[in-house]
Amino acid sequence: MSRVSIQAEDFDPAAELAALEASGGGGVASFTGIVRGDGGLIALELEHYPAMTTAQVDRIVAEACERWPLLGIRVIHRFGRLEPGERIVFVGTASRHRAAALEACAFLIDWLKSQAPFWKKEHFADRTAWVEARAEDDAKADSWKR
Amino acid sequence: MLSLVYFAWVREAVGRDEERIERPAPGTTVAALIAALAARGGGYAQAFARPDKLRAALDQRFVPLDSPIGEARELAIFPPVTGG
Numbered sequence: 001m002s003r004v005s006i007q008a009e010d011f012d013p014a015a016e017l018a019a020l021e022a023s024g025g026g027g028v029a030s031f032t033g034i035v036r037g038d039g040g041l042i043a044l045e046l047e048h049y050p051a052m053t054t055a056q057v058d059r060i061v062a063e064a065c066e067r068w069p070l071l072g073i074r075v076i077h078r079f080g081r082l083e084p085g086e087r088i089v090f091v092g093t094a095s096r097h098r099a100a101a102l103e104a105c106a107f108l109i110d111w112l113k114s115q116a117p118f119w120k121k122e123h124f125a126d127r128t129a130w131v132e133a134r135a136e137d138d139a140k141a142d143s144w145k146r
Numbered sequence: 147m148l149s150l151v152y153f154a155w156v157r158e159a160v161g162r163d164e165e166r167i168e169r170p171a172p173g174t175t176v177a178a179l180i181a182a183l184a185a186r187g188g189g190y191a192q193a194f195a196r197p198d199k200l201r202a203a204l205d206q207r208f209v210p211l212d213s214p215i216g217e218a219r220e221l222a223i224f225p226p227v228t229g230g
Contacts (some may be wrong), residue, residue: 033230052206097207115208117224119153119154119225119228123220131228132228133225
């Protein structure tokens, strides 16, 4: 059971976790990304490529299902304008055992960083700036390559 | 015709999010098309001056810049993604 949502609206991690807990496994792992207010950030604006986003995220999810025995996967990625403290991304995985749930969760979030077509623009009081991709994020995604 | 779509600062520099152009010869690579776009000058020159800062997708799949455009209907050009 996997479900992917690309949405502007907020989500409820507790409800998502409860759904994963009901999948019958012995372990649920999750990651929730929150907008940081570093350096006087007022808002983060997330642009995406709708025609590509779903296909790309589905591919990443399919690969996770191939690599680990998962009972449930939930991916939520928001777009639009988000303020510090707001939730931006959620990945949840359920499996019979903890290792698969934890590893698949880390894999999914690392791949989202470098393979999902989203771009972040930072808004400050006096300027805006596109967030540059970090070599470190690419290296993390590469480290999962077989 | 080939649809070109732009995102993030590439979109801002060229001043539009998409356009349609005459289909290039099938062997034309993404890199060659980027060079031709840069030659238009202005915001295009700014957006496409540094191919190493760009990524591309043909029909919604990431491709290396040396890939031929072939029969693809849509070419997207954008900066490296920063999701998650």
